[in-house]
Amino acid sequence: MDAVLERADNCSELKVIPQEAAKSPTRAEAEAAVRTLIRWAGDDPTREGLLDTPKRVAKAYEEFFSGYTKDPAEILARTFDEVAGYDDMVVLRGIKVESHCEHHMVPVQGTAHVAYMPNGSVVGISKLARTVEAFANRLQTQETMTAQIADAIETHLKPKGVAVVVDATHQCMTCRGVKHDGVYTITRQFRGVFKEADQERRFWDLIRG
Structure with a gap:
């Protein structure tokens, strides 16, 4: 074949x-x-x-499904070293997620929270949102999408750590099947230093405002 x-x-x-x-x-x-x-x-x-x-x-x-034409490697390619010694986490809270369930091809809508701990350089914050979009705008499961976002940031930025949390509702659950409204699915990936309890706690504190 x-x-x-x-x-x-x-x-x-x-x-x-x-x-x-x-x-x-x-x-x-x-x-x-x-x-x-x-x-x-x-x-x-x-x-x-x-x-x-x-x-x-x-x-x-x-x-x-425009995400199939977007390459996260290109999105995250340009970084900046002039950060005046900044060495703490960078967090984007409330990135809009609009995806489609790969099982029923109906909308998945919610928010993503993304953070990374720089390892000498940073990336433009819009590039993190574009990375989320690149994977969201495909047929997806939420679990896979969450891991893909974390993998891309970890692979191309090589930070000290990455944290990704996606909080979304699935129309395959609200408008068909069990038809339960108000149910949110939360998926998460913590890599590197974000596996440490104190860093994870700081991340959640920032996300919760």
Whole structure:
């Protein structure tokens, strides 16, 4: 079977995937698939209100899943050494997370809190938010996304420690299945110095304000 190499989720390894899985369908094929789903749902894709829906869905998917075109290595590539001796943690609190569950392809929405302990250099704070977006804008499980964010920061910044916490609601739980509202899923990854009790406590104190 023909295969291609693709960079793995942790940004540091390559994995082999089938050639046919690597080929992206054309825009026309994507729109045809939407029309098929409309018919399967029981409606008529040729009626006036649905005529442009396949185009709109394809365009929305380009935005929802734009993370597949973003490389965390490039996002985190530029760092700065002139920090006037700053050697304490850098924390971003309340980064918006908008993702989609890979099991049902429905929205996952919440916030991410990210911190790292610099090891001589720092990265622009917007790059941390962009790193979160790069992994959020894909089909995901929250657990995987949390680990991927931590892996990327750890791999490319090589800090003394990384902390990532994601707090989100899943529409696969609120609008289908058990239909429980107000349930939040919290996932976390602590690496390096953030595994030390005092540093973890300082991180939580900053996150809670």
